[in-house]
Amino acid sequence: MYQRIVKPLLFRCDPEWVHHQVFTWLRWFSSLGLLRLYNKVFTKDHPALERTVFGLRFKNPVGLAAGFDKDALCVQGLSDLGFGFIEIGTVTPKPQPGNPKKRLFRLPKDQAIINRMGFNNQGVAAAVQRLRHNKSVLVGGNIGKNKATENEEALSDYLICLTSLYTVVDYFVVNVSSPNTPGLRALQDKEPLMSMLAALKKKGADLASLHGVVEKPILLKIAPDLTDEQLMDIVDIVQQTQTDGVIATNTTIGRSGLISDPSLVEETGGLSGKPLAQRSTEVIRFLHQHSGGSFPIIGVGGIHTAQDALDKLAAGASLVQLYTGFVYEGPALIHAINKALIEQAQKTPQI
Helix, strand or coil: CHHHHHHHHHCCCCHHHHHHHHHHHHHHHHHCCHHHHHHHHHCCCCHHHCEEECCEEECCCEEECCCCCCCCCCHHHHHHCCCCEEEEEEECCCCECCCCCCCEEEEHHHCEEEECCCCCECCHHHHHHHHCCCCCCEEEEEECCCCCCCHHHHHHHHHHHHHHHCCCCCEEEEECCCCCCCCHHHHHCHHHHHHHHHHHHHHHHHHHHHHCCCCCCEEEEECCCCCHHHHHHHHHHHHHHCCCEEEECCCECCCCCCCCCHHHHCCCCEEEEHHHHHHHHHHHHHHHHHHCCCCCEEEECCCCCHHHHHHHHHHCCCEEEECHHHHHHCCHHHHHHHHHHHHHHHHCCCC
């Protein structure tokens, strides 16, 4: 129904308007109990889907990537669609409108999206308030800096978000790889990144002690546009700072091989979707091999089929996340991936 009826109708409308309308509909369906009914009918838990990664138990390895539910507006409803975990954000200390519209573009011929949203969000306090009542789904907090904050002061913004969210999320993601906040990717350079992650890890340990809870994992989200030398730096940084994992990858600024209208292809912003599938898998494989599997990787980028997800898991990912594939394929993609994983497990001889 999604492919034949829902998507054709949605794709006739402005993508950002649709995005906001989807949340209105999800909250309405959730209030009527329809999403819980959907969950009971279509979502099947299975031991073969369970994963324990960086100390957390996931009911299945298919998560929703950051950027979809920036402000934690519908965490439970999205979980009811079958996701094993939800990543909110990117959130910043202060609310900000993001970049001027129009800033979100579909490229249907490439099964891709270009966005230059610019960390538009209602601020960390609003997300905290909504997440206080979450009891049933693992939630990651993707954190960033406000656009007005200079890179020299960026750590302060990340620390504010870490402190504010500490008791209401299960893990954190340090986003220094979005191409849509000026200068942000410079924080991926070895020296500033090493310093930032070390400081966040120390603050996380202090907060865990303060609140009497287990220390929350802190992950790093990286760009797909890094060179092999830069990826080796990432491996070294993650190992030295004892960062708990990596999310590979964010959107790309590359435009190679696209067949959509040039007026769309030339739009400024990060490209996500099918064109990113191969590169993100290459990055996962590189990190996994050169780290000796010493840290978990969440694979994201271009997952539009169950096989795409299996490829990332085979390359070394422990979990996967969807965004653009979810937009193009709908909730059925979640179930297709989980079904393929169950079938794969049943075919694997037990030792």
